[in-house]
Amino acid sequence: MIIHSRNRRLRMHQSLRSLVQETTLTTNDFVMPLFVMEGQNKQEPIPSMPGIFRRSIDLTVKECQELYSLGIKAVNLYMKVPENLKDNTGKEAYNPDGLMQNTIKAIKNAIPQMILMPDVALDPYSIYGHDGIITNGQVDNDATNEALAKMSVSLAQSGADIVAPSDMMDGRVAVIRQALEENSFPNVGILSYAAKYASSFYGPFRSALDSAPKANTEIPKDKKTYQMDFHNSREALNEVFKDIDEGADIIMIKPGLPYLDIVSKVRDAIDLPIAVYNVSGEYAMIKAAAQNGWLDNDKAIIESLTSIKRAGADIIFTYAAKEAAILLNS
Ligand code: PBG
Numbered sequence: 001m002i003i004h005s006r007n008r009r010l011r012m013h014q015s016l017r018s019l020v021q022e023t024t025l026t027t028n029d030f031v032m033p034l035f036v037m038e039g040q041n042k043q044e045p046i047p048s049m050p051g052i053f054r055r056s057i058d059l060t061v062k063e064c065q066e067l068y069s070l071g072i073k074a075v076n077l078y079m080k081v082p083e084n085l086k087d088n089t090g091k092e093a094y095n096p097d098g099l100m101q102n103t104i105k106a107i108k109n110a111i112p113q114m115i116l117m118p119d120v121a122l123d124p125y126s127i128y129g130h131d132g133i134i135t136n137g138q139v140d141n142d143a144t145n146e147a148l149a150k151m152s153v154s155l156a157q158s159g160a161d162i163v164a165p166s167d168m169m170d171g172r173v174a175v176i177r178q179a180l181e182e183n184s185f186p187n188v189g190i191l192s193y194a195a196k197y198a199s200s201f202y203g204p205f206r207s208a209l210d211s212a213p214k215a216n217t218e219i220p221k222d223k224k225t226y227q228m229d230f231h232n233s234r235e236a237l238n239e240v241f242k243d244i245d246e247g248a249d250i251i252m253i254k255p256g257l258p259y260l261d262i263v264s265k266v267r268d269a270i271d272l273p274i275a276v277y278n279v280s281g282e283y284a285m286i287k288a289a290a291q292n293g294w295l296d297n298d299k300a301i302i303e304s305l306t307s308i309k310r311a312g313a314d315i316i317f318t319y320a321a322k323e324a325a326i327l328l329n330s
Contacts, residue, residue, distance in 0.1 A: 027071030048204035090122035149179035173246035198227035201281030267312025
């Protein structure tokens, strides 16, 4: 029999393959998460995330300059909060002279065009390692929302462009939106972690910030009463639509690679920009395998980030942003 239809025809040369290529990854797609700590001229490697560091503010600014010159125009900020500043109210999160606030001011001052998307959640500030205030042994949704609103206003006052609540409390987008409007920040956006799953892939991140839920019999040991159950898919749409109604500007889905079915489903359902978080455990897996010589680091990174975009992401939060930018620029 004669075969007339041959899909291989369009794969015969690189030039032809590039003509029919459907997805193109660029540095415009990336947001780089950065870990900040107190001190001056300090940089500490994070063992479970090879190539990633905690840095003092001065070195963070320097890193942002490098990122910007590579074409990365947005960073997501996380603080390593000293134990003595942690409590059960999270009040350090809205200290006008806090580490996050000072980091935002320093980066904005040096690189005004860099988009700053600080994380909004209480876990790095919590003695319990939870994203919320604990009342009677439970994560207290509405009390937490009040703290998150104060934190968001404080970050806006410091110069944040977009606040990124990652806590998964119900109704917090509405409470934060209202607080931003009332405090004259109509143009500060909200990137809402709308579908964030209770995932084992956050392990390396929690060790970077020492922010894992503390072993204590009185309080929940995990985040399953607020983050989503990984067995669920339809529930993601329910979360996404609620956050859109409450005023979210960008919708986040997290983790990334094991959840591309969710990304694709949400992409089909909404027209708002979608961000996907290629989380610490996804990064650590590639690094560990590459260090063992089991796969090619550079190729695996470009392939996995392209897959996230192909599934429907407009924006990718990834610890590999800098090395991917270097690869894409070369
Ligand atoms: C906490 C927060 C987490 C991450 C971002 N913000 C961890 C968690 O929910 O426990 C994880 C990011 C990563 O693993 O890269 N609000």
